[in-house]
Amino acid sequence: MDVILFLVFSAIAVACALNLVVQRHPISSAISLVGVMASLAILYLLLGGEFIAMAQMIVYAGAIMVLFVFTIMLLNAGAEKRGVKRPWAVYLGIPLLTGLLGIISFLVQGQVQGSPPVILGGFTGGAAGDVGRALFTRYVLPFEVVSVLVLIAILGAMVLARKEIE
Amino acid sequence: MNFFILTLIKTGILLFIFMTTLAYLQWIERKVLAHIQLRMGPTRVGPFGLLQPLADVIKLVTKEGMIPSHVNKVFYLLAPVIAVTLALTSISVIPFGPQVEIFGVTTYLQLTDLSMGILFLLALSTLGTYGIALAGWSSNNKYALLGGLRASAQLISYELPMALAIAAPLLLLNTLSLREMVEAQQGYYFGFIPKWTVFQVLPLQVVSFIIYMISGFAETNRIPFDLPEAENELVAGFHTEYASMKFASFFMAEYANMTTISFIAVLLFLGGWHPLWPAEYGSDYVAPLIFFFGAAILLFHGLNPARPKDKLFMPPFGIVFALVGVLFLIPALKPILIPIFWFTGKVGAILFLYIWIRGTLPRFRYDQLMNFTWKYLFPVSVVNLMLTGLVVALMS
Numbered sequence: 001m002d003v004i005l006f007l008v009f010s011a012i013a014v015a016c017a018l019n020l021v022v023q024r025h026p027i028s029s030a031i032s033l034v035g036v037m038a039s040l041a042i043l044y045l046l047l048g049g050e051f052i053a054m055a056q057m058i059v060y061a062g063a064i065m066v067l068f069v070f071t072i073m074l075l076n077a078g079a080e081k082r083g084v085k086r087p088w089a090v091y092l093g094i095p096l097l098t099g100l101l102g103i104i105s106f107l108v109q110g111q112v113q114g115s116p117p118v119i120l121g122g123f124t125g126g127a128a129g130d131v132g133r134a135l136f137t138r139y140v141l142p143f144e145v146v147s148v149l150v151l152i153a154i155l156g157a158m159v160l161a162r163k164e165i166e
Numbered sequence: 167m168n169f170f171i172l173t174l175i176k177t178g179i180l181l182f183i184f185m186t187t188l189a190y191l192q193w194i195e196r197k198v199l200a201h202i203q204l205r206m207g208p209t210r211v212g213p214f215g216l217l218q219p220l221a222d223v224i225k226l227v228t229k230e231g232m233i234p235s236h237v238n239k240v241f242y243l244l245a246p247v248i249a250v251t252l253a254l255t256s257i258s259v260i261p262f263g264p265q266v267e268i269f270g271v272t273t274y275l276q277l278t279d280l281s282m283g284i285l286f287l288l289a290l291s292t293l294g295t296y297g298i299a300l301a302g303w304s305s306n307n308k309y310a311l312l313g314g315l316r317a318s319a320q321l322i323s324y325e326l327p328m329a330l331a332i333a334a335p336l337l338l339l340n341t342l343s344l345r346e347m348v349e350a351q352q353g354y355y356f357g358f359i360p361k362w363t364v365f366q367v368l369p370l371q372v373v374s375f376i377i378y379m380i381s382g383f384a385e386t387n388r389i390p391f392d393l394p395e396a397e398n399e400l401v402a403g404f405h406t407e408y409a410s411m412k413f414a415s416f417f418m419a420e421y422a423n424m425t426t427i428s429f430i431a432v433l434l435f436l437g438g439w440h441p442l443w444p445a446e447y448g449s450d451y452v453a454p455l456i457f458f459f460g461a462a463i464l465l466f467h468g469l470n471p472a473r474p475k476d477k478l479f480m481p482p483f484g485i486v487f488a489l490v491g492v493l494f495l496i497p498a499l500k501p502i503l504i505p506i507f508w509f510t511g512k513v514g515a516i517l518f519l520y521i522w523i524r525g526t527l528p529r530f531r532y533d534q535l536m537n538f539t540w541k542y543l544f545p546v547s548v549v550n551l552m553l554t555g556l557v558v559a560l561m562s
Contacts, residue, residue: 027241027303034296054285062292063322069296070318073303073311127281128342 002120006046013039025079026072030065037061048123051131176277177258184257188421189219195521202525213479229410234305237407241304246408246415249297253422256290259283260429261345263439263505275506276345283344284336287430288329291385295321297419298387298394302404313403316532317394320384323539324391328381330547334374334554335363335434348438358444362437369557375435377547379516382427384539386420388520390527393535428516436512439505450500453507457491460484 016035023029037060044053135143193208193215200207208215233239263275280286295318302314336342339350353361364375384391395403405416432438441449461484468480494503530538 027238027300031241031296031300038293050282051285054282054289057289058285058292062289062295063325066292066295066299066318066322069299069303070315070322073299073315073318076311128285 002046006043006120009039009042009046013043024082027069030068030072033068034061034065037065044126046120047118047126048121049126051126051128053126172271172273173277176273180257180277184254184422184425188418188425189223191421191425191517192222192417193219194517195524198518198521199525202522213475213483223414226410226414231410231412234407236306238304238306241300242407243412245297245301245304246412246419248300249294249419250415250422252290252294252297253419253426256287256422256426256429259286259344260426261348261433261438262509263502264349266502268502274345275502279343279345281343284332284342284347284430284434287426288332291423291426292321292325294419294423297416298404301408301416305404305407307407309400309402310404310406313394313400313406316400317387317404320387320391320393320535323536324381324384324543327377327539327543327547328385330544330551331374331377331381332430332434334369334547334551335366335371337551337554337558338363338366338369338371339434344433348433348440351437352440354444358447360437360440360442362435362440364435368561369554371435371554373546373550374554375431377543377550378431378435379519380543381539382431383520383523384535386423386427386520388424389524390530391535392529393532396529424517424520425513428513428520431516432509432512439509441504441508450494450504453504454491454494457487457494461487461491 013036016032016039020029020032020036023032037056041053041056041061044056196218197207197215208218211217211221233242258277259280261274261276261279265272265274267273298317298321299314302310302312302317305311305314339347341347341350351360351362355361355365359365363371365371387394394400395405400406405413408416441452443449464480464484464487467476468484471477471480493499494507
């Protein structure tokens, strides 16, 4: 059951990711990205990361992508025009891309050969309490540093967006 | 019994009841609004207009499902599906009552209890924005687009104070599971004041409740926050171009979202299925008394009819009410029905508040709406969360 779900949602994620690149309209691409995020959330859930899955849903699939869609709607961006057709780009590009991906995955697999296999449902430390405890004890320094970084980014965005005051 | 069959049965029953409730919520809304405005409301279809929802459903199903030629077809058709599916999914984690035994089967009055129940509901409500935003955009109509833009901006803005207002009681209840949340609110102060979150004095939680309710109203696009479908400016907002069942899906999603907001309010702040005062002081007899009282009124008016048709319709309804009241007194059914009564009673009270406010308040202006959340509601909810956290840390 777990394996079937894993395969189904990985397939959906990959299909949505491909669709994201292929689609010409920005809204279609954005919605495909939502599909990728949502299926990733379900993959996290299968791996036992309950909290991460919900955070992925709320923050990525929800908040961030809603802002994307909102901006696209606000700018009223139309469909992109297709460039000049280059048949050799398709005939050469797809085999080359497949070959490159194959080589990369072969190399990665060779590097991490010793790692133990993933058991779906084997990991149980993904509840909100566990994540919170880890964040505020073991990883407290990186956590705080990242929050300061985000704060700086927000302030920077506000300074850049603000109108010049004479 | 097999887990699978049990879940199927529970889903079927719950879906049937929920859909009927959604249909009748609209009848109740029309009736209550009508009486607020000194009108009669629907009276023609069936006794007291009770068959009006059925007639509306038949009307909407049989109408021509027109698709305008200028829309983006894929997203135009997808939007109502997204809206209604996400809105209806949220009932799957709502607990309606404690563990009960029916025909020898021990089960919870809940489809499933997620350890992240409340986060799941928040995720569904953020994703619900897509239905409205896509509907507005794909319609290719300036009014629909403006409605969709307003709706998404409003949902994003009010999501923040709502999440912060939910976080404050979570610090006290110390769980994210909806069932455990209600169980943590069991018991009474001094033997009679219920230990609901809303009655917490130290730290004060009424503020969180009020912030949650205000942002809940805004999240469901109801008056006074119904800018996305302001008739006098935007025709019908994001669903201007929708007809027949596609329109009905948006309607259903709006009512389902209203009930979800009420469910969360009851579970988080109002003690779920726990009664308002302890059973030793007779809270178990409230439900039968209400139904017997209703039955007595109906029978009285049936025997002294003001209109000729009352003689026909009032007594049967009175007898049904009396029978329902008797059901609450049967010892075998009591542990099931009493919690459900309190739960639905509280949810009903909040839904009534929704309708009452719709009949009372005018609509905000758009800049007022945004100023209100960013300049008042959001700072207040941040301070509220920090104070709650401080008090919880000091007391533990």
